Amino acid sequence: MTYRPPRRDILRAVAFGATSLAWPSLLAGCSGQSATGSLASEGATGTAKDPVKVALILPTGADQQTAAIAKALRQAAELAVFDLNQPGLQLMVKDDRGSEEGARAAVGEALSGGAEIILGPLFSRATAAAAPAARQAGVPIISFSNDRTVAGNGVYLLSFLHDQEVSRIVDYSARQGRARMVALLPKDALGDQLEQSLRAATGRSGVTLVALERYALNTNAILAPARKIHDAIKAASPEAPVNAMFLPGGEDTLPMVAPFIPYLGIDTKQVQLLGTGGWDTSIIAREKAFAGGWFAAPDPRGWKTFSERFAKSYGAPPPRVASLAYDAVGVAAAFTGQSRSGRYGTANLTRASGFSGIDGRFRLSASGLVERELAVLEVRREGSTVIEGAPAGEPGRLYTSALARS
Secondary structure (H helix, E strand, O other): OOOOOOHHHHHHHHHHOOOOOOOOOOOOOOOOOOOOOOOOOOOOOOOOOOOEEEEEEEOOOOOHHHHHHHHHHHHHHHHHHHHOOOOOEEEEEEEOOOOHHHHHHHHHHHHHOOOOEEEOOOOHHHHHHHHHHHHHHOOOEEEOOOOHHHOEOOEEEOOOOHHHHHHHHHHHHHHOOOOEEEEEEEOOHHHHHHHHHHHHHHHHHOOEEEEEEEEOOOHHHOHHHHHHHHHHHHHOOOOOOOOEEEOOOOOOOHHHHOOHHHHOOOOOOOOEEEEOHHHOOHHHHHOHHHOOOEEEEOOHHHHHHHHHHHHHHHOOOOOOOHHHHHHHHHHHHOOOOOOHHHHOOHHHHOOOOOEEEOOEEEEEOOOOOEEEOOEEEEOOOOOOEEEEOOOOOOHHHOEOOHHHHO
């Protein structure tokens, strides 16, 4: 399967339950890690006679594009089982068909089969539908959705959360003296999330948000709001210039927005362009307007290693979300040696030391949200380069939710 959707629409679908996808890391250097697997089991593992049963709920029977993502997630999970050498971990794949009804049926089958933990579903609506039965059975869910409204009370999100990326890039920008900012955001549900996150992050970091405009997702609708942003930049006084512009996007939006930057005469040497993990795409290096821009994302080295290994194993590169399935299996594998009664309890899943995965260190919080280490990268012609690594030291320095802290 060679289909590789852009990262933005994957995350939009994961959050809001769309069934049609068109969207588009360093293996952390902790003791006990192998070259390809980063979450080792503690103690003796389950045995073939008494396996630890882990359910993986995915929309394998949904439309073709969604099924392609589900297939890659399943393959990544299987690769993790192999890499982590877990013969006593039994992976049970269940199809939720990308629907609420399918999710309820899938979780019922998983629980009847003895699942102790559920990995997935991919979509928020499927996660919400699966949660009540899992909760009643005392079985936690590690979902791949990034819709924070489904998190908590036994549901943990392992996905990439926009507010953490926004918080990271705004904090970094402020430390570089870029304290007066404008923003141009899409006019959709994802843009709503980004606006909320940006207002929280700028308020906390002492950055002045001079102007914020939204644009509809078509080329003809971008000019008017982009011109307003340009006018706000020009209207600023020399004593207090606008020196940063937040312009998040992905493979579907960046090519639409890029031409307006030089067209309006926005000087990106004076006005620093800022983005989030949606910029983590090969096409951005081809857009000259974004050269020198900064964005927050996991350190890419782990993803590069994983992606190459995945392609060698399965004959095609993985979608960006595939690392979530790999790391979710790693979390499940970390406790297979413990007794069933506490194996996947809250204390283990939310342990302060967190976990090390494909996309760096992360920790599951009691609120159900993931806390991740994030690097800052700069767009260059030869590819994006890390200009500030993920925070080192205690797990408390992981980038937590800007909304939760505001």
